[in-house]
Amino acid sequence: MPEKNRSVYIETLGCQMNVADSERAAGVLRAAAFDLVKSADEADVVILNTCSVRARAEAKVFDRIGEIRHRRNGAQPLIGVMGCVAQLEGEALFQKRNSIGFVAGTRAADRLPDLVNRALGGESRVMDLAERLPGEKWNVGVEHRTSGKTAFVPIIEGCNKFCSYCIVPYSRGREKSRPASEIIREIAGLKTQGYEEVYLIGQNVNSYRPNVIDGLEEVAGATPFAKLLRAVARTGMGRIKFTTSFPRDFHTDIVSALDEHENLCNWVHLPVQSGSDRVLRAMRRGYRIADYMQRVAWIKGARQRLALTSDIIIGYPGETSEDFQQTMELVERCQYDGLYIFKYSERKGTPAAKQFDDVSKEEKASRFARLEELQRSIQTKIYRSYIGSMVEVLVEGASARRADELSGHTTCNKIINFSTEGVEAASLIGKPMPVVVTEAKRNSLYGRIAV
Ligand code: SF4
Missing domain, CATH: 3.80.30.20 (tm_1862 like domain)
Structure with a gap:
């Protein structure tokens, strides 16, 4: 019987660059026959993509590892740390938490399948803090x-x-x-x-x-x-x-x-x-x-x-x-x-x-x-000053305020919520829409679809 694929969960903290790195990591892992799952509770491998811009970055990673391990009754997952905390702390992470199986720096996303396989194969303290390889392509499916x-x-x-x-x-x-x-x-x-x-x-x-x-x-x-x-x-x-x-x-x-x-x-x-x-x-x-x-x-x-x-x-x-x-x-x-x-x-x-x-x-x-x-x-x-003007909104989904309102960002990067007025809301999601601004709050605009 063919062996079952191992499952991986990637959790992303921090900036858009980390989101992009996680997307890239997911792509290379999937290509290497890992299954991607949506929760740490069901994964064979958990990867925390970390950020060090805010205070207590390392402590937050350790807290999260503790939580993940605490929730698991049976077999513990293989835990890896990638991203900025991994790059800065390197070897020290293994010394501070022996539950960490591998450490991948900010430029190691493409090499994750090899790191994960080595750690799953029993190698301890697997680490890669090296540069990206020349000619690496930025492919995200x-x-x-x-x-x-x-x-x-x-x-x-x-x-x-x-x-x-x-x-x-x-x-x-x-x-x-x-x-x-x-x-x-x-x-x-x-x-x-x-x-x-x-x-x-x-x-x-x-x-x-x-x-x-x-x-x-x-x-x-x-x-x-x-x-x-x-x-x-x-x-x-x-x-x-x-x-x-x-x-x-x-x-x-x-x-x-x-x-x-x-x-x-x-x-x-x-x-x-x-x-x-x-x-x-x-x-x-x-x-x-x-x-x-x-x-x-x-x-x-x-x-x-x-x-x-x-x-x-x-x-x-x-x-x-x-x-x-x-x-x-x-x-x-x-x-x-x-x-x-x-x-x-x-x-x-x-x-x-x-x-x-x-x-x-x-x-x-x-x-x-x-x-x-x-x-x-x-x-x-x-x-x-936007009241009365028309803005273009890329519709993202229901607004946080009301289920019958939609929400999105304008081209000038402001959040705007607007009523759908009888239009089937689901059909608008993911589309750019012209919206007339009728009200302004401190951090968002409110409007109606322009007809
Ligand atoms: S050192 Fe930090 S704050 Fe300064 S430009 Fe670079 S990323 Fe921005």
């Missing part, structure tokens, strides 16, 4: 994508920026851009499979710089990323979004490309992190506020209305009340459509962790609340 309508397409991995507080350059290595021809082929294929939207993803997408310019020879553009945007737009994919952009590498030609192509969405996420030049220098961000505001002027000066969102860290070591005041002033000037505010907390292994975390918990909480309040008032005004 449609059956392994998280969504049938929106796909994440990594275009660049890693980061060369080494901001003082960030662990990513250590966990994901140096920047490596995928060949443009491969990206364009993948997106053209996704369009054929019925995908409506792609997100070009990477730590800094606009730092895109492939070794070989193949596929972009005939495309106009001041930077490889601006060329790539135009080339991807020409595939005819319905909606194209990209995140994240690094301010120093943000060229005005990106805005020109967005103005030229309707399917390049009208949203830019441009993290600033602080409104103080002194703090930006300490963070080693490599730009000053004047440089950043130049980029904001380009974005706000676009022919169409572009939504602008950002990230800010408050309470970085040494941040004075004057520095914080400058951040408040910057937020007032930028009028962001959305803002992700983080309280600084140290990441082991980063240069900033060597500095004394001198802004008290209470002060961080107070600055957070003040900035949040300011952003709330700006956002309320911005969201209200």
